[in-house]
Amino acid sequence: xxxxxxxxxxxxxxxxxxxxxxxxxxxxxxxxxxxxxxxxxxxxxxxxxxxxxxxxxxxxxxxxxxxxxxxxxxxxxxxxxxxxxxxxxxxxxxxxxxxxxxxxxxxxxxxxxxxxxxx
Amino acid sequence: xxxxxxxxxxxxxxxxxxxxxxxxxxxxxxxxxxxxxxxxxxxxxxxxxxxxxxxxxxxxxxxxxxxxxxxxxxxxxxxxxxxxxxxxxxxxxxxxxxxxxxxxxxxxxxxxxxxxxxxxxxxxxxxxxxxxxxxxxxxxxxxxxxxxxxxxxxxxxxxxxxxxxxxxxxxxxxxxxxxxxxxxxxxxxxxxxxxxxxxxxxxxxxxxxxxxxxxxxxxxxxxxxxxxxxxxxxxxxxxxxxxxxxxxxxxxxxxxxxxxxxxxxxxxxxxxxxxxxxxxxxxxxxxxxxxxxxxxxxxxxxxxxxxxxxxxxxxxxxxxxxxxxxxxxxxxxxxxxxxxxxxxxxxxxxxxxxxxxxxxxxxxxxxxxxxxxxxxxxxxxxxxxxxxxxxxxxxxxxxxxxxxxxxxxxxxxxxxxx
Numbered sequence: 001x002x003x004x005x006x007x008x009x010x011x012x013x014x015x016x017x018x019x020x021x022x023x024x025x026x027x028x029x030x031x032x033x034x035x036x037x038x039x040x041x042x043x044x045x046x047x048x049x050x051x052x053x054x055x056x057x058x059x060x061x062x063x064x065x066x067x068x069x070x071x072x073x074x075x076x077x078x079x080x081x082x083x084x085x086x087x088x089x090x091x092x093x094x095x096x097x098x099x100x101x102x103x104x105x106x107x108x109x110x111x112x113x114x115x116x117x118x119x
Numbered sequence: 120x121x122x123x124x125x126x127x128x129x130x131x132x133x134x135x136x137x138x139x140x141x142x143x144x145x146x147x148x149x150x151x152x153x154x155x156x157x158x159x160x161x162x163x164x165x166x167x168x169x170x171x172x173x174x175x176x177x178x179x180x181x182x183x184x185x186x187x188x189x190x191x192x193x194x195x196x197x198x199x200x201x202x203x204x205x206x207x208x209x210x211x212x213x214x215x216x217x218x219x220x221x222x223x224x225x226x227x228x229x230x231x232x233x234x235x236x237x238x239x240x241x242x243x244x245x246x247x248x249x250x251x252x253x254x255x256x257x258x259x260x261x262x263x264x265x266x267x268x269x270x271x272x273x274x275x276x277x278x279x280x281x282x283x284x285x286x287x288x289x290x291x292x293x294x295x296x297x298x299x300x301x302x303x304x305x306x307x308x309x310x311x312x313x314x315x316x317x318x319x320x321x322x323x324x325x326x327x328x329x330x331x332x333x334x335x336x337x338x339x340x341x342x343x344x345x346x347x348x349x350x351x352x353x354x355x356x357x358x359x360x361x362x363x364x365x366x367x368x369x370x371x372x373x374x375x376x377x378x379x380x381x382x383x384x385x386x387x388x389x390x391x392x393x394x395x396x397x398x399x400x401x402x403x404x405x406x407x408x409x410x411x412x413x414x415x416x417x418x419x420x421x422x423x424x425x426x427x428x429x430x431x432x433x434x435x436x437x438x439x440x441x442x443x444x445x446x447x448x449x450x451x452x453x454x455x456x457x458x459x460x461x462x463x464x465x466x467x468x469x470x471x472x473x474x475x476x477x478x479x480x481x482x483x484x485x486x487x488x489x490x491x492x493x494x495x496x497x498x499x500x501x502x503x504x505x506x507x508x509x510x511x512x513x514x515x516x517x518x519x520x521x522x523x524x525x526x527x528x529x530x531x532x533x534x535x536x537x
Contacts, residue, residue: 005318006314006315006317006318007315008315008318008319009315010171010315011168011171011313011315011421011422011509013313013314013315013318013509015314049319049323050167050177051295052165052166052167052179053165053292053295053296054165054266054267054270056270063269063270064267064268064269064270066165066179066181066267067165068165068167068179075323078295079295082295082296096181096182096185097182114165114178114179114181114182114185115162115181115182115185116185116188
């Protein structure tokens, strides 16, 4: 069955039409670059998303620190990873790019800081 | 009195890029920022999607800003945070700025000025919503500041009015943080945000989008207790009898951004009623010699990458600025365009390329956009689709044509049968 998708890889927001074929491959139309194919294949087989959020700190001048997944995690893992991150508290000075958590909820994905902290 | 070649006002993505590029040209640069930290609104933009064009990577807004902040700190740019420009005056050959700083007032002199003051959100007072004035009505940017900078939830049961990108991003953010987002209401018949944000922020979380509906009334005394929504007709007027009451504690508005141009107005810089920013040429110089404008102060961009591009160009040209004769010809946009930037081309200063940005006024399928010089076609490009929320960028070589006093460039568009 053909599925209409919006590619979220870049701001072009290409409208894709994708179908999972019997041989396991995915046929895609509407994409203007190679990344659209990868997106459509993932979207039909196992949708992946990046997660951006904040974690609490002990520093009053910067009560929360922005973080993100380094790469993408399965879409259904967004909430489990959010739950784990909500229990974290940062009590040391962190720079943008520093790893906050090495394996987010068993996804194998790192969580990194995205802002320099200057408490 | 301290003197500078270039003074950049605003330390967001446009101002950072402008300061860095002006300094590269060898200029003595002052960067003025009102807040304690550089980065502008990007400090609170924890979501990703930044830098795809510029760096070929998907960065968060914070990371994107951090790259520029690290770069500017390596330069000789003088950075003055917690500083507000309270007055700006044109003198014979330069500009005099009055700065309000922690230590008091300071006057400085500068040969050129780059206005990188960004934009402001339209508030509840600027859209017709009746009712009481309880706590719990926020602009999307304020809600974003609450959550991403202060670490505080703005509310638990939210209604979002307007489908602008920040509103969509906040719908996802609030949902992930445990709030209930009851729906996004958009008075227009088409969404205002990027398609990718509709997809990853609303559809992913089953948040309903109600087009051609608006919030007509806010209820509650101390705190919002609910809102009334109604369908609107083609003139955007609420249709009597379609009102519905929604129980909620928070109303978030994402109803548009307006370029901030108080300083430009003080200098008498000509503004464009369509962009609500300054009228400029391809060098980002406004119609007032020596005053440059870039980023969201010039026109509201949907990508920070383009904001940096204009800042970089404005900064470079501000550093190279010397008083000279400009040969400005008008750039007009025909039916179907919301606006084009720049609005003038200085034919005395054509570089290898001239960059134009435009937005379509309405959603269109396959459309041919043509640029005419005195009625003759000099460029043609076909688009698969055009949407008002998606700004288009065009890069052209305008050398080799004959220009005179009465010349003019005009953009026209024509929808082709699909």
